[in-house]
Amino acid sequence: MMMRETMPLYKFIVEDIKEKIGSGQLKDGDAIPTQIELAKLYETSEITSRRALSELVNEGLVVRIRGKGTFIQLRDPHNTDPSEGGKIALEQIVLIHPSASPHLFNHPFYANFISGIHAACEEHDIRFQLLDVSESDGIESNPLVGAIVLPGAPGAQNIMISQLKAWKEADLRMVLAHFYFPQLQIPYVIVDNLTGGYLATEHLIALGHKRIGIIVTGHSLMDINQEFSLRLQGYKLALSQHGIAFDESLVSVMEANEELEEMGYEGAKQLLALENKPTAIFATSDYKAFGAIRAGKELGLRIPDELSIVGYDDVIQSRYTSPALTTVNQNTERMGKRAVELLLKPWSEKAIEESFVKEEIVPKLLVRSSTAHYSATL
Structure with a gap:
């Protein structure tokens, strides 16, 4: 039995749920308590239960379905059996940005994000390409291509909305990253x-x-x-x-x-x-x-x-x-890998409408030397 005092509480919740999965107490497809319910159950704050749920999502053990809840997911997320509403496997994934300049991707947020996408594509033997939105004409006509879209900074987002709507109507297999538009009902993955x-x-x-x-x-x-x-x-x-x-x-x-x-x-x-x-x-x-x-x-x-x-x-x-x-x-390498994983899930417009996917990647605090205990005597 785990000792609650020996680990951070969010980690205790994660391990407790894993233990219940391992013992068969929780099975594939079972609903688990909501963020609020978990906080009450484990006598903690909602920020702690939220982090625990995000960790479980990151590990691929649960899936959040908007308007329905959070469910145990033990099946292979990359299964594309047509009987489950999927499409044929992807051959290429493109990363689309309104201004895909080399300068932008020097920032570690984007560099690590791209590294995560590239690693996941290599793992699944899928080609990867970076495109500016101006170079993306016709991608929606190729069912073997999936897109990860970075809508960009606020000034560029309005330019993207009409394009995103058009791609959605054409049933392009796509996931938004970093910025998102919940009203468009397009799956997205962001840092929390x-x-x-x-x-x-x-x-x-x-x-x-x-x-x-x-x-x-x-x-x-x-x-x-x-x-x-x-x-x-x-x-x-x-x-x-x-x-x-x-x-x-x-x-x-x-x-x-x-x-x-x-x-x-x-x-x-x-x-x-x-x-x-x-x-x-x-x-x-x-x-x-x-x-x-x-x-x-x-x-x-x-x-x-x-x-x-x-x-x-x-x-x-x-x-x-x-x-x-x-x-x-910000753990953006994980965000890149997760975006690819979402694209590889069984995919259809009906499935997206019924189980709209929003995923949040948990960031990590790195304590170095620029912070210290407050001293009232200074």
Whole structure:
């Protein structure tokens, strides 16, 4: 029997459900408790039960069906038996982006994502190709091609919606990644940014910080980019669960088309100019965190002794900054592999409508040297 005290609670839930599967108590197709029900059953928070469910999805042991629930899935997800509504096996998978420039894919988020797709395609002996959306004419006419679509940054998303609708009507086998449009009922796989924001903030709270600033990307507090809005929600949830009131003055919104160090520099200066300064900053991206570190040092603050800083993305430079950056790894290689796995499932328009698939990949907190315990004596 497992000892609950010897492992993180989300892991205990995962292992407990695995044990029930192994003993035959839970069988293929059985429904398992909802996120809310699991939280009550194991006397924990919904963020913990949510993470446990996401881990089970990532391991391919359960499947979430929108509007119906979460079910044990022990059958081979790559079975394409026509009797189960599938199509013939794919020969090629294309990754489509509105602006597939080499510069974009230098970012570790995309580089690791592509690495995951490539590895999964090699495993299943499927050709892989990267396409700009302008190069994708006619792909919907080839039943042997499946598409993973990166709708792109908010400015490019509107361009994609009409194209996505057309591909859906043509029954193109496709999965969205990173950004998504639930109203289109197209399967998608994303990183769980809410949990990522929660993990970063909870880490700072565990170190004793209560005045925690956050720097997000957007136009205003009411108009924040999708991924950063979810990270902000995770930040708020962590504060709420630890009895810390949300303070709007601790939110700095920076506007830009891409993540830049200067955004973090200006955002941190804004936060550190407050009369009641934050003792920690969650920068929501590594590049903004680099700027926040620079701003703190210019103001004579010792990092992490007088100011703790957390990034997000785990870019290569984050390991070599001074101090090394505590950050959140988005696990996008797993997201790429999972996108391929979804494309290889039995596929038909009817099946998609009946079991709309949304999958969230759980990110990982990496604790390094840019965070430390809060000290009121400093």
